[in-house]
Amino acid sequence: xxxxxxxxxxxxxxxxxxxxxxxxxxxxxxxxxxxxxxxxxxxxxxxxxxxxxxxxxxxxxxxxxxxxxxxxxxxxxxxxxxxxxxxxxxxxxxxxxxxxxxxxxxxxxxxxxxxxxxxxxxxxxxxxxxxxxxxxxxxxxxxxxxxxxxxxxxxxxxxxxxxxxxxxxxxxxxxxxxxxxxxxxxxxxxxxxxxxxxx
Amino acid sequence: xxxxxxxxxxxxxxxxxxxxxxxxxxxxxxxxxxxxxxxxxxxxxxxxxxxxxxxxxxxxxxxxxxxxxxxxxxxxxxxxxxxxxxxxxxxxxxxxxxxxxxxxxxxxxxxxxxxxxxxxxxxxxxxxxxxxxxxxxxxxxxxxxxxxxxxxxxxxxxxxxxxxxxxxxxxxxxxxxxxxxxxxxxxxxxxxxxxxxxxxxxxxxxxxxxxxxxxxxxxxxxxxxxxxxxxxxxxxxxxxxxxxxxxxxxxxxxxxxxxxxxxxxxxxxxxxxxxxxxxxxxxxxxxxxxxxxxxxxxxxxxxxxxxxxxxxxxxxxxxxxxxxxxxxxxxxxxxxxxxxxxxxxxxxxxxxxxxxxxxxxxxxxxxxxxxxxxxxxxxxxxxxxxxxxxxxxxxxxxxxxxxxxxxxxxxxxxxxxxxxxxxxxxxxxxxxxxxxxxxxxxxxxxxxxxxxxxxxxxxxxxxxxxxxxxxxxxxxxxxxxxxxxxx
Numbered sequence: 001x002x003x004x005x006x007x008x009x010x011x012x013x014x015x016x017x018x019x020x021x022x023x024x025x026x027x028x029x030x031x032x033x034x035x036x037x038x039x040x041x042x043x044x045x046x047x048x049x050x051x052x053x054x055x056x057x058x059x060x061x062x063x064x065x066x067x068x069x070x071x072x073x074x075x076x077x078x079x080x081x082x083x084x085x086x087x088x089x090x091x092x093x094x095x096x097x098x099x100x101x102x103x104x105x106x107x108x109x110x111x112x113x114x115x116x117x118x119x120x121x122x123x124x125x126x127x128x129x130x131x132x133x134x135x136x137x138x139x140x141x142x143x144x145x146x147x148x149x150x151x152x153x154x155x156x157x158x159x160x161x162x163x164x165x166x167x168x169x170x171x172x173x174x175x176x177x178x179x180x181x182x183x184x185x186x187x188x189x190x191x192x193x194x195x196x197x198x199x
Numbered sequence: 200x201x202x203x204x205x206x207x208x209x210x211x212x213x214x215x216x217x218x219x220x221x222x223x224x225x226x227x228x229x230x231x232x233x234x235x236x237x238x239x240x241x242x243x244x245x246x247x248x249x250x251x252x253x254x255x256x257x258x259x260x261x262x263x264x265x266x267x268x269x270x271x272x273x274x275x276x277x278x279x280x281x282x283x284x285x286x287x288x289x290x291x292x293x294x295x296x297x298x299x300x301x302x303x304x305x306x307x308x309x310x311x312x313x314x315x316x317x318x319x320x321x322x323x324x325x326x327x328x329x330x331x332x333x334x335x336x337x338x339x340x341x342x343x344x345x346x347x348x349x350x351x352x353x354x355x356x357x358x359x360x361x362x363x364x365x366x367x368x369x370x371x372x373x374x375x376x377x378x379x380x381x382x383x384x385x386x387x388x389x390x391x392x393x394x395x396x397x398x399x400x401x402x403x404x405x406x407x408x409x410x411x412x413x414x415x416x417x418x419x420x421x422x423x424x425x426x427x428x429x430x431x432x433x434x435x436x437x438x439x440x441x442x443x444x445x446x447x448x449x450x451x452x453x454x455x456x457x458x459x460x461x462x463x464x465x466x467x468x469x470x471x472x473x474x475x476x477x478x479x480x481x482x483x484x485x486x487x488x489x490x491x492x493x494x495x496x497x498x499x500x501x502x503x504x505x506x507x508x509x510x511x512x513x514x515x516x517x518x519x520x521x522x523x524x525x526x527x528x529x530x531x532x533x534x535x536x537x538x539x540x541x542x543x544x545x546x547x548x549x550x551x552x553x554x555x556x557x558x559x560x561x562x563x564x565x566x567x568x569x570x571x572x573x574x575x576x577x578x579x580x581x582x583x584x585x586x587x588x589x590x591x592x593x594x595x596x597x598x599x600x601x602x603x604x605x606x607x608x609x610x611x612x613x614x615x616x617x618x619x620x621x622x623x624x625x626x627x628x629x630x631x632x633x634x635x636x637x638x639x640x641x642x643x644x645x646x647x648x649x650x651x652x653x654x655x656x657x658x659x660x661x662x663x664x665x666x667x668x669x670x671x672x673x674x675x676x677x678x679x680x681x682x683x684x685x686x
Binding site: 005049142167 | 247248255256261265269272280
């Protein structure tokens with residue numbers, strides 16, 4: 001990032017290619033909507049370019065870029081809450097009174113092998129539903145730690161809370177996921193075998 | 200295992216599960232886990248969730264917008280390499296407001312200047328006046344003195360000036376004269392310089408409206424003169440209409456009336472000068488300066504409304520003829536204290552610089568009246584810069600105003616003892632004559648008047664002297680038939 005500040009455009013390209021996918025996955029799992037996640041991702045990197053002059057070497061670039069992404073995700077989620085529009089990921093109530101399934105579950109997972117696609121088609125919605133069921137503050141901590149690999153100390157910096165608070169949220173998130181996955185009939189063994197309880 | 204140790208390890212299980220514990224701490228936790236089923240179960244739950252959620256496949260970031268993002272970043276990097284854009288400096292940030300304020304100030308100044316509604320009229324008046332004065336200066340004395348016909352304008356000026364004091368200010372002349380002050384600010388550079396040198400500018404600028412009012416008062420008689428001119432059926436000139444009068448100036452050398460107008464303009468200009476001085480003394484200045492020009496005619500007419508110039512032009516020769524009979528040329532020695540006197544009798548403004556600028560038209564008028572015979576060039580008379588003579592004349596005027604005619608006589612005699620030009624000397628002699636008559640010393644008065652007649656018999660001052668002698672002798676009651684003034 002310092003090289004980009006000095007005018008090296010290729011340094012920025014390196015940064016983008018290194019962090020683009022993890023940042024995108026964080027955004028996608030935070031907002032739960034691919035199209036909005038793509039918009040937030042582009043906006044995140046544009047803001048990185050615009051705010052390059054404000055970057056200080058004392059902060060890790062990862063922490064800095066995730067802070068930007070997280071703030072944009074919060075703004076996007078706030079706007080979305082005002083929109084009151086049905087989302088593909090929004091759960092619909094089934095006829096039997098269950099919570100129902102997200103509309104995205106009915107769509108085929110194109111681009112995957114038949115076995116892998118079938119496995120993902122069954123497991124991924126469950127995992128996404130379990131993740132989406134977490135409160136935002138727990139979900140963001142879990143995503144940052146589990147998928148982005150951000151240490152708790154840095155997560156505390158990104159989210160603006162103390163490290164103990166982050167760990168507490170993490171424990172709550174793990175407990176919630178475990179309960180939710182159990183409710184959904186998903187456990188480690190089922191996941192390993194590709195079996196789901198959903199049905 | 201103590202409960203607190205158990206809780207301590209549970210708190211560290213999260214860090215242990217995510218590999219954030221240091222090696223010694225991790226070994227300690229592992230050792231604890233071997234003997235603690237609760238912590239082992241807790242760790243198993245954490246790992247079970249992690250394993251399950253790890254099946255959530257990583258989504259690849261879209262390529263859409265990547266090129267544009269990189270291009271944008273490249274552009275930004277190029278700008279960064281060129282150096283930071285010059286931030287708008289402080290003076291640039293202040294430039295716009297300052298320019299705005301300056302514009303507003305300029306508009307305000309112009310607005311204030313344009314607010315003065317009288318600023319335009321006096322410009323034309325003054326311009327015409329300057330033009331007429333220049334023309335008067337340019338005209339050779341021969342052209343301005345068509346023999347005897349040049350004399351009448353002099354009395355025509357005298358009554359006008361004499362009527363200044365008593366006549367009320369009329370709206371008509373006031374409108375024309377009051378803006379004269381504002382015009383002075385727009386005067387030509389030459390004139391402004393002259394006024395600046397004389398220190399007069401600050402005088403009448405500081406006078407403010409006083410000058411205008413005094414000018415109005417002084418201009419009052421002009422309206423009276425106009426009325427009288429109209430009453431007498433004379434249509435040659437319209438005194439209030441200065442512009443018209445001055446328009447006729449170029450025709451001055453062509454006819455007798457033109458010469459009269461020339462003098463009239465010159466006198467008007469001479470009278471206007473003290474008016475511009477403003478202040479409460481402008482009226483007095485007007486009177487006194489006119490005395491310099493026309494002697495003591497003020498007394499002869501005794502504040503009567505001034506006749507128009509043509510009327511006086513016809514009237515003056517009659518007086519002239521009547522006076523000439525009883526007025527033999529008197530020896531110069533008849534006037535006490537006059538032996539070998541070269542006087543500068545002009546009643547001039549207090550300062551020498553004023554004398555340079557103000558009496559110029561007056562001297563030309565005197566030159567006209569005298570036919571140019573004894574008069575020294577105006578420049579010489581002025582450049583003499585003898586403030587003592589002027590001061591004496593002014594003091595004499597003050598003494599006259601205060602009613603101390605004896606003192607006036609003394610001062611006039613002292614002024615006559617100083618070297619003066621012919622015209623000024625004639626004016627002083629006329630004033631002396633008047634003062635002596637006022638004191639009842641007829642012989643001294645006649646001597647003074649005869650001195651005027653002998654020195655410049657064809658001049659306007661001589662006419663005034665004749666008039667005075669005639670009046671004192673009672674000849675005024677039966678004026679002689681008009682005749683051409685003797686040369």
